[in-house]
Amino acid sequence: MGQTARARPCERTDTPPGPVSDSLGSPARAPATSPGRPTEDSAIVNSHVRPLNRSTHPGDGRGPAPARIVHLGLGAFHRAHQAWYTDVVDAAGEWGIAAFTGRSPAAAEELGPQDGLFTLVERGGGGDGVRVVRSIVEAWDGARVDRLVALLAHPETAVVTLTITEAGYRLAADGGPDLTDPAVAADVALLRALPDGDLAAHAPAAVTALGRLVVGLEARRRAGGAPIAVVPCDNLASNGRLVRAVLLRLAAEVGPETEAWFASDVSCVSTSVDRITPRTTDADRELVRQSTGFDDAAPVITEPFTDWVLSGDFPAGRPAWEQAGARFVADVEPFERRKLWLLNGAHTLLALLGPARGHTTVAQAIGDPALRAAVERLWDEAQRHLPAEGLDLPAYRAALVERFENSRIEHLLEQILLDTDKKLVYRIVPVAVAERAAGRDASACAVPVAAWVERQGEPAVDVLERLDPALAQDEQFVALVESLVGAPVA
Numbered sequence: 001m002g003q004t005a006r007a008r009p010c011e012r013t014d015t016p017p018g019p020v021s022d023s024l025g026s027p028a029r030a031p032a033t034s035p036g037r038p039t040e041d042s043a044i045v046n047s048h049v050r051p052l053n054r055s056t057h058p059g060d061g062r063g064p065a066p067a068r069i070v071h072l073g074l075g076a077f078h079r080a081h082q083a084w085y086t087d088v089v090d091a092a093g094e095w096g097i098a099a100f101t102g103r104s105p106a107a108a109e110e111l112g113p114q115d116g117l118f119t120l121v122e123r124g125g126g127g128d129g130v131r132v133v134r135s136i137v138e139a140w141d142g143a144r145v146d147r148l149v150a151l152l153a154h155p156e157t158a159v160v161t162l163t164i165t166e167a168g169y170r171l172a173a174d175g176g177p178d179l180t181d182p183a184v185a186a187d188v189a190l191l192r193a194l195p196d197g198d199l200a201a202h203a204p205a206a207v208t209a210l211g212r213l214v215v216g217l218e219a220r221r222r223a224g225g226a227p228i229a230v231v232p233c234d235n236l237a238s239n240g241r242l243v244r245a246v247l248l249r250l251a252a253e254v255g256p257e258t259e260a261w262f263a264s265d266v267s268c269v270s271t272s273v274d275r276i277t278p279r280t281t282d283a284d285r286e287l288v289r290q291s292t293g294f295d296d297a298a299p300v301i302t303e304p305f306t307d308w309v310l311s312g313d314f315p316a317g318r319p320a321w322e323q324a325g326a327r328f329v330a331d332v333e334p335f336e337r338r339k340l341w342l343l344n345g346a347h348t349l350l351a352l353l354g355p356a357r358g359h360t361t362v363a364q365a366i367g368d369p370a371l372r373a374a375v376e377r378l379w380d381e382a383q384r385h386l387p388a389e390g391l392d393l394p395a396y397r398a399a400l401v402e403r404f405e406n407s408r409i410e411h412l413l414e415q416i417l418l419d420t421d422k423k424l425v426y427r428i429v430p431v432a433v434a435e436r437a438a439g440r441d442a443s444a445c446a447v448p449v450a451a452w453v454e455r456q457g458e459p460a461v462d463v464l465e466r467l468d469p470a471l472a473q474d475e476q477f478v479a480l481v482e483s484l485v486g487a488p489v490a
């Protein structure tokens with residue numbers, strides 16, 4: 001497991017399938033109990049705190065599932081979402097995940113000694129549900145391109161999932177790779193000069209997530225070219241289409257045969273993903289330690305709610321994620337817009353405006369009547385551009401308020417604020433553009449944009465130029481934003 005701990009060879013085996021996921025408490029969405037304390041299972045509560053790994057916590061005794069899913073971006077959200085769905089549905093132990101970190105090896109260092117096991121705490125308003133998730137079978141530093149190449153070249157690897165953050169895609173304004181980014185430029189140079197032959201033996205040191213992915217997929221093509229699905233799970237609009245365009249651009253740098261194979265055999269699946277998952281704190285680790293009797297360096301705290309909407313082909317198969325509630329639809333866009341514009345848009349508004357009003361968490365900020373009103377106005381503007389049918393927007397909005405008000409999920413505004421420039425583009429700008437096109441002033445959208453302009457300390461037009469050059473040409477909107485800079489929230 002992982003570069004930094006015991007290295008687990010990844011050969012596929014004919015041994016019996018891996019472990020059935022085991023619940024140590026309430027399964028997901030089950031009613032929570034005992035506020036403030038995880039649901040306890042007498043089998044694991046022990047006065048002696050033990051390390052968490054497959055020996056101390058053997059589940060049903062079967063070994064790890066074969067790694068057939070590769071994940072890039074081993075953060076909290078992946079563990080609360082895709083790893084959880086896979087764990088819940090993989091009763092036969094057929095779908096292990098080999099996960100790679102993005103920028104720092106920390107998560108691999110934590111999960112390595114735990115054989116990939118971690119505790120997922122589902123923290124509802126009334127109590128916690130606890131589950132040890134077993135679906136991650138390898139955890140690696142993302143710099144281990146050799147291991148990534150070996151996994152992707154293996155024909156039984158069927159799916160690649162991504163949670164590398166919006167910024168991690170390193171996109172230019174036209175949606176292609178940002179060639180002005182030195183890391184992208186270095187990877188492009190590397191892709192143009194890939195050595196012939198076995199890429200695993202001399203793995204090129206690509207540095208960006210998508211550069212590494214292209215190297216790995218090229219190794220797969222050279223190894224026989226079994227088709228594969230790539231499933232971005234980040235908060236980007238049209239994430240499958242977008243990733244496909246970038247991968248094809250990068251593949252073209254390798255050569256025409258590579259580009260043609262990517263076009264025909266790499267299926268990019270679009271997704272809308274939802275589960276509010278804040279960063280784990282030391283207090284969370286201590287609570288898990290006390291309540292489960294296991295010393296888990298990498299527990300994840302999440303809300304009971306979860307959603308996953310997907311659209312696209314899985315040519316080499318996939319886990320039956322629908323058995324845990326995932327939905328496979330023809331068009332993900334309405335779901336994606338609803339989620340990005342309402343949930344994420346409100347998050348970004350609260351993160352921009354909340355700190356100046358003394359708030360540090362989403363729950364505090366949504367409890368502030370002025371901010372709540374600003375959120376409702378933003379939602380009114382967004383709702384006009386969402387389909388009236390099929391999305392049950394009043395219920396969705398009401399549920400969002402409840403989720404935001406869950407003060408037991410300590411979702412820090414400063415975490416949401418990271419990379420706000422990238423987030424505004426997907427969360428607020430499209431609504432502002434649609435409102436302006438409809439002849440309205442987009443005044444609710446202008447509020448978070450003005451707060452961002454204030455933080456940048458630059459003229460509104462310059463900030464808008466970076467967010468959306470066309471919107472920056474809209475003199476009325478620019479003037480409105482400028483007039484709101486520094487103004488109190490109405």
Ligand SMILES: NC(=O)c1ccc[n+]([C@@H]2O[C@H](COP(=O)([O-])OP(=O)(O)OC[C@H]3O[C@@H](n4cnc5c(N)ncnc54)[C@H](O)[C@@H]3O)[C@@H](O)[C@H]2O)c1
Nearest residue numbers: 073074075076077102103163164165168209234235276277
């Ligand atoms: N946390 C949530 O509530 C949530 C919910 C829905 C979707 N998401 C999506 O998942 C993403 C990750 O969220 P998280 O909570 O796991 O964050 P996290 O900080 O726990 O993990 C982020 C992961 O991405 C990697 N990464 C960061 N910057 C990168 C870069 N520039 N290039 C490559 N890899 C990079 C990190 O190394 C880490 O592995 C979010 O940005 C969002 O797009 C998160």
Ligand SMILES: O=P(O)(O)OC[C@@H](O)[C@@H](O)[C@H](O)[C@H](O)CO
Nearest residue numbers: 235273274275276277344347416
């Ligand atoms: O994860 P980010 O940084 O893209 O955005 C912060 C939050 O808005 C986001 O994580 C939400 O909590 C999440 O999208 C809910 O499903």
